[in-house]
Amino acid sequence: MRKLISIVVAIAFIFSSATMVLADSKNRGDNRYLTISRAHKEWAKVNKKDKEKDDKKEYKNKWTFKINGSSVIKYGRYQLPISPVAKGMSADVDYDKDKGVITIEKGSTKIVLDLKNEYATINGVKDENASVFKEMNKNKTIVLIQYIASILGFKVDRDDDDDDEYVIIPNLDNPKNIKINTFGSKLMENTINSTTINMTVTADITAGQATGGKAELYVGSKLVAFDTLINPDDTFVNFNIGTTDNAGLRTVIPFGGKVSIKLYNKDGQYVTSGKDNPKLVVDYELPVFAGVTSAVYNAEKGHLIVSAAVATHKGDDVDVTKITLYDVSLQRFHTLTDDDRTGSKGNVNGDNQLVVKVGSFDKAALKDFQGNDVTLIFTAGTLLSDVAGNTFELITPIQGVPVTVSNSIVTGLASPTNVKITTLGVTTLDNTINSSTVNLTAIANIIAGQATGGKAELYVDNRLVATDNSILPYDTFVNFDLNSTSNAALKAIVPEGGKVTVKLYDISGRSVVSKENVQLTVDYV
Structure with a gap:
């Protein structure tokens, strides 16, 4: 009886070898295969060390399964879990029990495994390299899933979160060795500046894994370029922003950040470049x-x-x-x-x-x-x-x-004193802003020489409203001007009243706050 199992799924993961050799088979007939549970233990033992070395990758829609929870085709010393192939690889699985023939089809690929006569064909051509049938494996029990996965562009790996589970994953290695090249009159490594007119990027990939797929280039979280032509022999992907001037480049890449690459195979499954992504510095502003x-x-x-x-x-x-x-x-x-x-x-x-x-x-x-x-x-x-x-x-x-x-050194820094406010408008009241006020100025006394080269800040109820950035050695006061020309503009700067304070800084960044402060009343209505 011929049974067809066909279930479509999304994505998957990978394993390092095409076949898996297990323990010796001492018996013949229906008992010539090892149990799936034992196969699982051997598999886990072999792959534990490699798993610990691998970088954790990002995969799209991985498909997870447990070996001892899958229905299995069994023929002599051969066995094939069905669901990982049908669901995890989105392939059709057909088994002729009488002839001992398994047929797997996905897209334009057709794999025929003749377990009775011990040979395999791929699209009608005998696979002379099918290690599952080699003489060296004659007395071994073979789990066929790895062989099929390698042909369909997948591999099988242990799940990062559960050692008892496995995942079908796309046979994609992370893009590596990302190189950034910029073009302009002043070149600096991994940097875009005011002279840069274009940027290209390359990264190494494993040939054959992403054939017919694509690659995407990101700066931070922004997608900036594609490589949509990946051939079977390609060992790298390349990107060209394609701009011809600084303004155009600034539109595409306005900010810097980590440069990363997503690599897709033809089925839309992807991996992302790893932890060695370079950082791109972007600064278009001239001093x-x-x-x-x-x-x-x-x-x-x-x-x-x-x-x-x-x-x-x-x-x-x-x-x-x-x-x-x-x-x-x-x-x-x-x-x-x-x-x-x-x-x-x-x-x-x-x-x-x-x-x-x-x-x-x-x-x-x-x-x-x-x-x-x-x-x-x-x-x-x-x-x-x-x-x-x-x-x-x-x-x-x-x-x-x-x-x-x-030639003198002033070591102390005294608090500003005698803070005074002056308002400008049609109707003026002491320390008051009203509906006619258009501007405000303020002064405070300081000790000459203490804050030379420093600055002073004017606050209204902890809101910074003005700064004096020029303090000379002989200055005995700081002054502030809000430079407002209308009541509406002043309201935007000083929306509410409160205590007026002055914060004084010396050149080293030390600061003190005025102690003799005044209260500013604000009423624009």
């Missing part, structure tokens, strides 16, 4: 420096602070060799050096300031620079740069920037 307003050099601390209308971005590096100080009285110039041991180092501190830690060599060279006739010069060239390779190019030199030289 900016404009409108130098002042400079302060504290000779004792060795700090040079340059304030500007705009200086971005925080943490960007300053090429200190583009900075020269000139003492008019001494008629002496000194250009800062960048030696790793004795030179100076600078960066943007995020408050529209360049902060330079003056090195020992430069500090010694500047020891006689004093008074009010010291100026600063910026030489044309690359002044700022960031980790992505973006740069700010100073086209025209900047000269004559006045430098305040201080």
Whole structure:
């Protein structure tokens, strides 16, 4: 009697060998096969070590089964669990018990196992490499499922969560060795910057496993490219974003992140590249420096602070060799050096300031620079740069920037005092914002020299509303301007009233909060 079992399923998993050799068969007739339970124990023993070494993969819709819970075709020393093939591999299984012939069909593939005459054919062609029938296995009991799985593009593996269960899995290895290539005038490894116009990526795959499938390239969780042509001999997949300018690339890849690849076979089953995925740094923003307003050099601390209308971005590096100080009285110039041991180092501190830690060599060279006739010069060239390779190019030199030289160290930091509020509008009341108020300013007293190069923040009921980013050595107060021009704009900045406080920071980041605070009343109705 011919029995046809056909059940369609979704996906599966893999195993390392095409056949599995079990214990010796000592008996003939109906008792010539081992029990499925014993086969399971041998299988688990052989594969335990390999399983522990394998990276855990992500599979789509894996199909799980237990060997001792499956219906089995038995013929002499051969046995085949039916459900894993029919359900797990979505194949049709037909067994002619009288002839001892199993026929498995899936798509255009037809496997015929003649157990009586001990040979196999694949699409009508005898498989001379079918190890299940080789002379060396004549006295062994063979579990045929691995042989079938290898032909249909699957393998059998132990389940990661249950050692008594197995999974049919797609015969797909993780894509490995992901390589990123970028194209632009300033190239940095695994980085997209303001000059990058395109990006390509390659990754190694195992030939034949994904034939007719596809691969997807992700940056973070964003799908950015496909490889839809995978041939039988392909040992790699490749992706080309295909952009021709920086703006186009920015549309496709707006942010950086881990670069990963999903590899699909022709049946839609997939695996994802593993833990060695590279990280792509993406930064399209150029550093900016404009409108130098002042400079302060504290000779004792060795700090040079340059304030500007705009200086971005925080943490960007300053090429200190583009900075020269000139003492008019001494008629002496000194250009800062960048030696790793004795030179100076600078960066943007995020408050529209360049902060330079003056090195020992430069500090010694500047020891006689004093008074009010010291100026600063910026030489044309690359002044700022960031980790992505973006740069700010100073086209025209900047000269004559006045430098305040201080030789004292102020160790304390006192709280701001005497906080005062001024409101501007048609009807003004002390410490009050009403429906006619269009702007607000505030001041607070500080001790000169304590917060040089630092900043001050103005709060209304713990809401930050304004900042003073330029504190010079001789400043005895900080001031704030909300720069609002209408009642509606002011309402967006200060929606509610509360206690007004000032937080003062020194150059090292220490902070104190004002103690003599006023209450601001706010009523826009």
